[in-house]
Amino acid sequence: MTIQPAVVPVGGIDRSECQFEVGRVRPNTGGFHGKGLLVSVYTAISDHERLAAYDKLAGPAVQAGGGRVLSLLPSLGGRVVAHEAGITQRVVLVEFDSFEQAVAVYESEAYQKALVAFPDGVERDFRIIEGID
Structure with missing residues (x-):
């Protein structure tokens, strides 16, 4: 399930460029590194x-x-x-x-x-x- 929220910056990432899944946030750009x-x-x-x-x-x-x-x-x-x-x-x-x-x-x-x-x-x-x- 993917949810597209309003644009709100999170950790320097524009939330409109993220995919939100249950328990996970991943930038659509593929630049996510889970430290x-x-x-x-x-x-x-x-x-x-x-x-x-x-x-x-x-x-x-x-x-x-x-x-x-x-x-x-x-x-x-x-x-x-x-x-x-x-x-x-x-x-x-x-x-x-x-x-x-x-x-x-x-x-x-x-x-x-x-x-x-x-x-x-x-x-x-x-x-x-x-x-x-």
């Missing part, structure tokens, strides 16, 4: 020590799987301007060459070990999404 993105938005952190233990395991697991950290704010001193809900906790954004690669890293033995160390005192919204390149 994989890990998006983790932390809403509460009360156990920084255990979060650091998780980080020591998760970071190498993600890098070994080809992940490139694009954002680790405000942990690395970057700037944040919060709108809407106004949450300024840590945001982690990691890019992979493909969606499948991102999923494989999440399901890997190394990352699963990191999840065991993930503290109860931390809340986050974690997603793996397919990006438009």
Whole structure:
């Protein structure tokens, strides 16, 4: 099923030039490259020590799987301007060459070990999404 919506720019792509299918957006030009993105938005952190233990395991697991950290704010001193809900906790954004690669890293033995160390005192919204390149 293909739906042609009104013209609204999305990620630099004119939506009138896209085919929308259930769960997928593909530019008609054939220029779609489904990068994989890990998006983790932390809403509460009360156990920084255990979060650091998780980080020591998760970071190498993600890098070994080809992940490139694009954002680790405000942990690395970057700037944040919060709108809407106004949450300024840590945001982690990691890019992979493909969606499948991102999923494989999440399901890997190394990352699963990191999840065991993930503290109860931390809340986050974690997603793996397919990006438009």
